[in-house]
Amino acid sequence: xxxxxxxIRNRKSVRRFSDAKVSDAAIKExxxxxxQAPSAGNTQEWRFVVVRERETKQRLSEAYMIGRKYQLEAxxxxxxxxxxxxxxxxxxxxxxxxxxxQDTAAAVENMLLAAAGMGLATCWLGAFNExxxxxxxxxxxxxxxxxxxxxxxxxxxxxxxxxKPLAEAAFSEIYGNPFK
Amino acid sequence: xxxxxxxIRNRKSVRRFSDAKVSDAAIKExxxxxxQAPSAGNTQEWRFVVVRERETKQRLSEAYMIGRKYQLEAxxxxxxxxxxxxxxxxxxxxxxxxxxxQDTAAAVENMLLAAAGMGLATCWLGAFNExxxxxxxxxxxxxxxxxxxxxxxxxxxxxxxxxKPLAEAAFSEIYGNPFK
Numbered sequence: 001x002x003x004x005x006x007x008i009r010n011r012k013s014v015r016r017f018s019d020a021k022v023s024d025a026a027i028k029e030x031x032x033x034x035x036q037a038p039s040a041g042n043t044q045e046w047r048f049v050v051v052r053e054r055e056t057k058q059r060l061s062e063a064y065m066i067g068r069k070y071q072l073e074a075x076x077x078x079x080x081x082x083x084x085x086x087x088x089x090x091x092x093x094x095x096x097x098x099x100x101x102q103d104t105a106a107a108v109e110n111m112l113l114a115a116a117g118m119g120l121a122t123c124w125l126g127a128f129n130e131x132x133x134x135x136x137x138x139x140x141x142x143x144x145x146x147x148x149x150x151x152x153x154x155x156x157x158x159x160x161x162x163x164k165p166l167a168e169a170a171f172s173e174i175y176g177n178p179f180k
Numbered sequence: 181x182x183x184x185x186x187x188i189r190n191r192k193s194v195r196r197f198s199d200a201k202v203s204d205a206a207i208k209e210x211x212x213x214x215x216q217a218p219s220a221g222n223t224q225e226w227r228f229v230v231v232r233e234r235e236t237k238q239r240l241s242e243a244y245m246i247g248r249k250y251q252l253e254a255x256x257x258x259x260x261x262x263x264x265x266x267x268x269x270x271x272x273x274x275x276x277x278x279x280x281x282q283d284t285a286a287a288v289e290n291m292l293l294a295a296a297g298m299g300l301a302t303c304w305l306g307a308f309n310e311x312x313x314x315x316x317x318x319x320x321x322x323x324x325x326x327x328x329x330x331x332x333x334x335x336x337x338x339x340x341x342x343x344k345p346l347a348e349a350a351f352s353e354i355y356g357n358p359f360k
Contacts, residue, residue, distance in 0.1 A: 004187040004297035008213045033188045042341040048350045105285035117184035139355040161222040170228045175319040
């Protein structure tokens with residue numbers, strides 16, 4: 001049991017995981033909570049591929065573009081995709097170039113926070129070759145993989161990244177006018 | 181005090197608000213929690229313009245493209261923007277066409293959930309003319325308004341939209357392979 005603001009403050013990016021297994025029930029709960037996110041016109045264009053097998057992780061690892069490939073050794077990787085046809089049919093270009101990424105990101109954030117509330121650790125990965133991820137998981141062309149979430153129990157004790165002062169990001173009425 | 185999974189399940193889009201004022205402290209808390217979201221390389225490219233004055237709401241209302249303009253009469257509108265220069269400098273095209281929208285959406289979702297935990301109601305609006313919003317709030321060209329969040333106390337008692345069965349969105353190892 002963790003209060004929502006505490007989960008938001010506690011969530012951080014963990015890159016090394018212990019060998020402890022994540023239960024299938026916990027994964028299912030996270031997916032159900034992901035799907036509670038809002039989406040444009042309730043399109044629910046998010047799709048999730050849950051990866052638990054070593055061979056699949058190995059294939060995903062090859063699609064991962066920047067260093068720290070050890071991250072892909074997490075107990076679970078959830079590949080989050082957007083059905084571009086579904087959102088495009090509903091909202092055209094704005095749907096495909098904006099809502100698709102917002103809606104799936106809101107679903108991801110739900111998962112990260114719920115995981116924090118369950119004592120699980122996560123990291124949101126974005127730097128991958130999308131076509132290579134498609135090939136690795138037999139994802140159809142109309143479906144775009146937009147994030148990979150690594151999931152497990154923390155295998156490192158790291159601090160959360162620092163945040164900038166709110167005054168640099170928040171304004172009142174007019175852009176640039178300090179928030180009070 | 182609300183548990184994180186309960187906040188995720190309870191959050192819904194509310195379009196009519198009561199006249200009750202939202203305290204400045206509550207708004208500040210929501211902005212601080214928004215900024216606890218993850219972002220690519222911790223770029224924190226989110227920017228927030230908090231709108232509480234009637235005249236500013238009126239200008240925003242003109243930028244809102246679809247019906248239900250009464251929504252813009254909410255006690256507070258938080259216009260969420262992405263600093264495209266900041267994310268572009270860090271990640272180039274992928275940053276500007278993907279991470280900018282994901283990072284700001286994660287910040288928005290934090291706000292929506294934290295608001296639910298505080299007994300506040302919200303709605304995420306996406307259908308607006310971005311240049312008109314820029315003009316209304318003197319937002320510079322390098323800053324892109326990507327969402328408007330209406331905030332207040334609920335003035336209607338509506339049900340949350342239905343969700344599709346998880347089986348339509350979740351797969352194991354390979355796209356299309358049922359999640360178990």
